[in-house]
Amino acid sequence: MLPYGRQVIEEDDIAAVVEQLRSDWLTQGPAVAKFEEALCGLTGARYAVAVSSGTAALHLAALAAGVRSGDTGVTSDVTFVASANCIRYAGGSPRLVDVDPRTGHISLEALRAEVARLKSKGTPPKVIVPVDFSGSVADLEGVRAIADSVGAIVIEDAAHSLGATYTARDGATRNAASCAHTQMAILSFHPVKHITTGEGGAITTNDEGAYRTLLELRTHGITKDPAKLKQVDGPWYYEQQSLGYHYRITDLQCALGLSQAKKLGRFVARRRELAARYDKAFAAGAFPTVVRPLGQPPATVSSYHLYVINLVARAGETLAQVSQRRRALYDGLREKGIGPQVHYIPVHRQPDFVAAGLANGDFPGADTYYAGCLSLPMFPGMVDGDVERVVDAVGSVLLQNAS
């Protein structure tokens, strides 16, 4: 089965982990700091705090942003549930905002309206969590302007976009998770992501205060900083000064992450080549009448965590009918040994969000996007022939059925 995504582990990655196993450090040690330094190099952010998962990174970022019980926060309706759950973990209520169905990115118009609505109710959001959907960077400056109008902190969910860039309004090229226009960003190193540590994640920031808070939250809220201690009993002394977590990543994982970090450029270049091959194939012949590759926002160069296509709706077709045809395509590809995936079921459809009263709003963009979306195989270990095989399989299901 050709999956939609998978890790690329090479001999030197294996050697790096084996070498780490022979060292003194298995849990948090010097490799964590080295990996964090590498992440600063890859993103351009001043600080990075590596943690046990992207979800843990989101949770700590929400806490560091000051989200507490009774607060509101805002994120996109088309994302992995963790982008919204982090607000809940911190005691707040997430508000879901509709997306542009062509790009899957948060709609700035809907965001502006939701933030104004929350402000008028006296509950302006504490955080806004834009998602770099599929690997292209959200309009962070647009989001930041809206956030600044109510004093909200912006946490860029860059789980999909390590290695992506965007052109800022001043013409400068910025990296995803550089925090040039946000207070914090989060990354994930799950095996389908650009580089992997098995499980793992990180928060990046340029704010020293947030950095210090994140370091403490990662380890139970404990500090050994002499400048912060209320008293000193001896060299063993530490204090828990806030409620933190055990979200540490290990040296074993960071040894793999460091080895993988050196390959990010090569991995992203390959993802872009594969995307260009798909784009070219889906622009040819009758394909444009049946499928449309996900639109890319204008000012960003994607690092293609995902390659998403959307079915083109036929005249008069309902979303349920589009969704039925997407199901047929999904099944047809699986029969041919190809494992597509759907990213994502809109968060407002999740029963737990409905039960918690967190699914209110209008989401025509998300529903339209969801009905016809399908993620095709995209990972740097694919050969060119894999793309051709997938394109042929899509054609044989959709174009035969269309005729």
Ligand SMILES: Cc1ncc(COP(=O)(O)O)c(C=O)c1O
């Ligand atoms: C957009 C987004 N945010 C956050 C996460 C959470 O990352 P992790 O799986 O490392 O906890 C994911 C994971 O797939 C994701 O896709």
